[in-house]
Amino acid sequence: MSMASLGLTTEQERLYRYLLRNPHAGLDAARVDLAMPDVRLVAHDLRELGLVDQQLTAVGPAAAVDLLVRRRIERTQRQLTGLTLAWDVLTELTEEQRSGRPLQMVEHVVDGRAVTRRIRALLTDHPGTYMALKTRARSSAHVYDNTPFKRLLAAGLRSRTLFSSDALQAPGQEAYARSLQALGDVHRVTTEPVRLLALVNRSVAFVQADPADPASGALQIRSPGLVALLGDLFDGMWARARDLDDLPLSPIEQQVLHALTRHDTDEAAARSLNISVRKFRSHVADLLARLGAATRFQAAVRAKELGWL
Numbered sequence: 001m002s003m004a005s006l007g008l009t010t011e012q013e014r015l016y017r018y019l020l021r022n023p024h025a026g027l028d029a030a031r032v033d034l035a036m037p038d039v040r041l042v043a044h045d046l047r048e049l050g051l052v053d054q055q056l057t058a059v060g061p062a063a064a065v066d067l068l069v070r071r072r073i074e075r076t077q078r079q080l081t082g083l084t085l086a087w088d089v090l091t092e093l094t095e096e097q098r099s100g101r102p103l104q105m106v107e108h109v110v111d112g113r114a115v116t117r118r119i120r121a122l123l124t125d126h127p128g129t130y131m132a133l134k135t136r137a138r139s140s141a142h143v144y145d146n147t148p149f150k151r152l153l154a155a156g157l158r159s160r161t162l163f164s165s166d167a168l169q170a171p172g173q174e175a176y177a178r179s180l181q182a183l184g185d186v187h188r189v190t191t192e193p194v195r196l197l198a199l200v201n202r203s204v205a206f207v208q209a210d211p212a213d214p215a216s217g218a219l220q221i222r223s224p225g226l227v228a229l230l231g232d233l234f235d236g237m238w239a240r241a242r243d244l245d246d247l248p249l250s251p252i253e254q255q256v257l258h259a260l261t262r263h264d265t266d267e268a269a270a271r272s273l274n275i276s277v278r279k280f281r282s283h284v285a286d287l288l289a290r291l292g293a294a295t296r297f298q299a300a301v302r303a304k305e306l307g308w309l
């Protein structure tokens with residue numbers, strides 16, 4: 001049976017089989033016996049493939065076939081990766097057909113609401129994957145209706161959101177993140193510097209046009225190389241980030257938790273911390289959400305189980 005299916009040329013296979021049968025033969029003998037004028041070049045190829053060592057000793061059949069199979073698998077994987085770009089082309093053609101205009105690899109979208117509409121349109125056409133890098137779990141820039149996003153999650157969208165740990169100091173941020181996580185949008189927290197980023201189906205990326213100007217809109221990026229690079233950046237930050245259930249208590253959370261167990265009323269607890277009753281209750285709501293507790297008593301019990309009290 002020929003080894004051509006494993007990627008060897010006829011001459012490479014002939015020389016490998018010859019050296020396998022004649023372990024002490026040299027290249028001069030092989031040139032004569034095989035009538036192969038280019039035997040040294042063929043031997044070099046076999047060394048590159050790992051089928052013979054520097055002394056021209058052929059590796060065993062099992063090792064040789066394993067090496068060749070692995071090389072073919074790697075080559076096939078690279079070819080498949082190249083073929084997946086066809087889906088990016090399909091996405092671009094579909095978008096051109098839908099919008100009636102040619103697509104640009106990098107386009108400046110000035111209006112923030114237009115950015116949101118484009119992301120939703122892309123995800124509605126194909127609710128595959130969505131990855132977002134944010135400074136806050138919930139934006140305070142404008143009133144945001146996330147009902148369409150919740151519908152996409154219900155339709156099977158796989159979403160991951162990474163936001164800055166600094167946002168946890170603001171009341172309501174953690175509770176909001178947990179509410180979306182319960183719907184399928186997995187959240188993690190990072191201590192690394194954050195720039196706004198959204199990745200749709202790993203084929204289209206949106207980044208803030210000017211980090212110094214929140215009203216600058218976004219750059220929509222379709223270049224496969226740039227999108228892949230941004231995807232790798234997100235994956236690296238995600239791997240280093242912490243799950244919501246793995247976060248240490250902040251100083252204010254520790255104070256609120258202890259005040260909650262030591263005072264009978266919210267007013268007295270808030271006074272002990274020198275904060276307003278409204279802010280105290282907001283922190284309590286975040287703690288209840290984090291502990292998965294429906295009542296303050298349940299929260300105290302859960303906190304003791306975790307060693308927070």
